[in-house]
Amino acid sequence: MSARQVIIIGSGPAGLTAALYAARANLSPLVIEGFESGGQLMLTTMVENWPGYRDGIMGPDLMEEMRQQALRFGAEIVQGQVSAVDLSQRPFTVKTDEESYATQALIVATGASAKWLGLPSERALVGRGVSSCATCDGAFFKERPIIVVGGGDTAMEEAIYLTRFASEVTVVHRRDRLRASKIMQDKAFTHPKIRFVWNSEVQEVRDVEKGEVTGIRVRNTLTGEVSELTADGLFVAIGHSPNTDLFRGQIEMTPNGYIVTHAGTRTSVPGVFAAGDVQDSVYRQAITAAGSGCMAAIDAEKYLEGLPQHIGEAAATA
Amino acid sequence: MASDKVQVFTDGNFSESVLQSQSPVLVDFWAEWCMPCRRIAPTVEALAADFEGRAIIGKMNVDENPRTPAQYSIRGIPTLLVFKSGQVVDSVVGAQVTKDQLASIIEKHMS
Numbered sequence A: 001m002s003a004r005q006v007i008i009i010g011s012g013p014a015g016l017t018a019a020l021y022a023a024r025a026n027l028s029p030l031v032i033e034g035f036e037s038g039g040q041l042m043l044t045t046m047v048e049n050w051p052g053y054r055d056g057i058m059g060p061d062l063m064e065e066m067r068q069q070a071l072r073f074g075a076e077i078v079q080g081q082v083s084a085v086d087l088s089q090r091p092f093t094v095k096t097d098e099e100s101y102a103t104q105a106l107i108v109a110t111g112a113s114a115k116w117l118g119l120p121s122e123r124a125l126v127g128r129g130v131s132s133c134a135t136c137d138g139a140f141f142k143e144r145p146i147i148v149v150g151g152g153d154t155a156m157e158e159a160i161y162l163t164r165f166a167s168e169v170t171v172v173h174r175r176d177r178l179r180a181s182k183i184m185q186d187k188a189f190t191h192p193k194i195r196f197v198w199n200s201e202v203q204e205v206r207d208v209e210k211g212e213v214t215g216i217r218v219r220n221t222l223t224g225e226v227s228e229l230t231a232d233g234l235f236v237a238i239g240h241s242p243n244t245d246l247f248r249g250q251i252e253m254t255p256n257g258y259i260v261t262h263a264g265t266r267t268s269v270p271g272v273f274a275a276g277d278v279q280d281s282v283y284r285q286a287i288t289a290a291g292s293g294c295m296a297a298i299d300a301e302k303y304l305e306g307l308p309q310h311i312g313e314a315a316a317t318a
Numbered sequence B: 001m002a003s004d005k006v007q008v009f010t011d012g013n014f015s016e017s018v019l020q021s022q023s024p025v026l027v028d029f030w031a032e033w034c035m036p037c038r039r040i041a042p043t044v045e046a047l048a049a050d051f052e053g054r055a056i057i058g059k060m061n062v063d064e065n066p067r068t069p070a071q072y073s074i075r076g077i078p079t080l081l082v083f084k085s086g087q088v089v090d091s092v093v094g095a096q097v098t099k100d101q102l103a104s105i106i107e108k109h110m111s
Helices: A013-024 A059-072 A120-124 A134-141 A153-162 A182-189 A286-305 A308-317 B014-019 B035-050 B067-071 B099-108
Strands: A004-009 A030-032 A076-078 A082-086 A092-096 A100-108 A112-114 A145-149 A168-172 A194-197 A200-206 A215-220 A226-230 A233-236 A240-242 A272-274 B025-030 B056-061 B079-084 B087-093
Touching: A004 A013, A004 A092, A004 A286, A013 A030, A013 A059, A013 A100, A013 A286, A030 A100, A059 A076, A100 A286, A120 A200, A134 A145, A134 A153, A134 A233, A134 B035, A145 A153, A153 A168, A153 A182, A153 A233, A272 A286, B014 B025, B014 B056, B025 B035, B035 B056, B035 B099, B079 B099, B087 B099
Parallel strands: A004 A030, A004 A100, A030 A076, A100 A272, A145 A168, A145 A233, A168 A194, B025 B056
Antiparallel strands: A082 A092, A092 A100, A112 A240, A200 A215, A215 A226, B025 B079, B079 B087
16 A cells, blocks of 8 residues: 555545645545535525625635635545544554555644533434434424524524524523624624523433423523523534544644644644644634635645655656 | 435325335435534435435425424434334434444344
8 A cells, every 4th residue: 555645634615725725735635525425504594704705605615616626636535434544653543444545644633623521411312303413404393493502603503594494593601791702692692583691501301201302491690590492493503622532642742632743733643634623622713714724735735745755756756 | 316215204204105114214314404404315315326226315305394393302403213113213413424334233123
């Protein structure tokens, strides 16, 4: 098996931008898409903060453009979920269910996935009224009351989107103020169908015995008082956690599981680079992910140029 | 083409094609606008080719067929239900599942 020059794991803005730059540098990159191909933007609607689109662009359309642009310059994109990586030997090994690949350089752009509350009752009712994807499941709740849990931009975006279907949307947040950006807060606060329940933590999703969501039990974080809210749907939007299980024990990470990068996108393993939300707990924007994907491709190119065998090959062909 | 092997179920043919089937049936509940559904579609097509003649693999559009999804309380897609002898014997919600995992779920109900 001959080793590839660079493999990119992940196909969101970071992965596809890395693919575009690596392809244009003649590195013939292979992108392994993952379950969540296209990344988080595939589950959004209008993206209004991607520069160059003054009227906004639909998230899935933007990702399709990025994908086609990477393909145009010769990136290879395969479906599949990486099941294991071995970074202890060179070339590195990357395995999916179907294939095993060897590569000199690796760009990790596995992103972050939606977090769940972690309640057994929540788990039992996923697909039965519990969801983390408003654009996927909102339409099942026409003229029904819905609860959104969370206080960030994603929570506000989901709440606003869900007003298209729901009779009313209740946002439940564990603090007394939102983390969301000012513009999203204003949109949510002024929306006639959205109301807020503050300082409240979800204790249980009901009703597991019935096999469908009928509401939630919440505890007030200030008074300790427990109360119930009724709803047919519960959308969880409490943030994201980085997809780094594959790399545990092989790359340095923060206590929260983000990959630690230094001097650009370099990780603790020379030849392994990280880009996008997998290494960013601060900005987490499509544009910053794309920017770091570009950096990772350039860093990988520099790394490959410095490899002894690359120099050897160049000498042999000269 | 692999996709030809994926049957199309409707509210009209569901009873005959799924509930009365002799072999196990996997039903993929999906819609055009559902991105995770699009992601899992190639996996379902590949399964249909692998299980041809042994199990039935099909899909149902929830927009065009509201009755059946409501009957099975489906409130999220993709939802994959496995039917055997007219009963739901397994379910998978969401697209985070590999072909091998789905294959072993179907195999489990083959005997």
